[in-house]
Amino acid sequence: MLNRFLDAVADRLAKEWLVIGAQSLVFWAGGFAAVAWGTGRSPVDRLHALAPGAQALFASAALLAFVLSGAAVRRLTPVVLTFLEGYGWPGRLRRYGTARQEARRHRLRERWERLHAALGGAAQPVAPDTYDAFVRTDAALRRIPGAPERQLPTWVGNTLRAAELRPYQKYGLDAVKCWPHLWLVLPAEARDQITRARAALDSAVSALIWSTGFVVWTPWAGWAAPVAAVAATAVYHGALRRPCAVLADLLEASYDLHRTALYTALRWPLPTDPAHERESGRLLTAYLWRGSDAPVPVFTSSPDAPEPH
Structure with missing residues (x-):
């Protein structure tokens, strides 16, 4: 939910638009390669065969498609991110995803208890592998809300939801309700780091959109569908999770500090x-x-108020 506020108030970084432009370029270059593969003729060769006026018209249409597709993906990014969090899922699919997340949380909790007991009751120094496993398990467990009714059906949703719930659990502050007010008193450096983390998450989501959209070239090249599936999976597990976790940690740290x-x-x-x-x-x-x-x-004195005589 905090992502909606950040999308509304955070400045769009020039770097983000450059990233989207680069992603769009890769998408269209791959599409031209797929068309050339399927037809046996390069789009450039087809362009050379056209009259000069038709060439100019084709080049203008290609440039327009490049610009509009980039703008469309930018507009879709917050919508897709909301969907990736698990909002708006059909009831049965949402219940299935939430049940899987709760089962994962239960497994992590059991493993955490075993490792915690091993660390607390060890008479000898604990093996580094055991300690590392405990740290990883503890970190993963913190990404899932403890109450099943507050859980979402995806890792992304639970990671951000857990960060939103923790300020209330620790300090009684509702993170969503208080966030616009806290944002205005945050130091510029903190706001900048959060904005950049959100921009990195947006870039990963837009890469996921482009990767999934590559499937449209399948009629010209059968390999486009498996390439789209592999690329989308790699983006989700490799490029999207890290900025999501960083943003969640920064949101929580904002309340902590x-x-x-x-x-x-x-x-x-x-x-x-x-x-x-x-x-x-x-x-x-x-x-x-x-x-x-x-x-x-009773309200305290304003820090800017003059001292009483």
């Missing part, structure tokens, strides 16, 4: 201990979402 800036900007009293912070965070979330006419808590 800068939530006090939100309290200060709203003149809300800072929590005094972790238990108090959860309750204070829930009250602050309700205040931002609905407002309040309660006499407590």
Whole structure:
């Protein structure tokens, strides 16, 4: 859900448009190769056989197709990302995917408990492989919400959903409701890192769209379909997961490091201990979402207010 806000407010980096242009170029170059393979004649040879006026018209149409296809993929990217998260799936497919994610979480939990017991009860130094396995298992388990009803049917969706839920679990702050306010008080460097992480995720999603779309060249070359399948699989598992995990970690870290800036900007009293912070965070979330006419808590003095004499 936070991705929708980021897509609306984050500046589009020039590098992102260059990446989309490069992806579009690869797609169309591969398409011309597929047409040449299927017809036995290069599109360039066909172009040379045309009259000069027809050549100019064909070149203009090709340039227009190149530009419009890039713009279309850019517009589709947030829609496809939302779908990859698991939103909008049909009921049966969503239940099937969610059940698989819950089964995976159960397996990871059992493995985590075994490894945790081995680490805690070992009389001798633990083997590096055992420790590494515990770290990987713990990291994977954090990518899945613990409550089945909060889970989504995909790895991408659960990774981002878990990051959205953790500020509430730790601090009582609803990440989605508080995010626009926190965004405005984040340091420029933090906003820049989050924007770049989102841009990297967008680039991976657009690469997935181009890879899947390569199947349209199948009528001219039968190898286009398996190439599309292999490329899409490689992009999803190799290029998309890492920026998704980085973005999730940055979103969570924003609350870890800068939530006090939100309290200060709203003149809300800072929590005094972790238990108090959860309750204070829930009250602050309700205040931002609905407002309040309660006499407590009492606002703190503005940091810019003059000192009383």
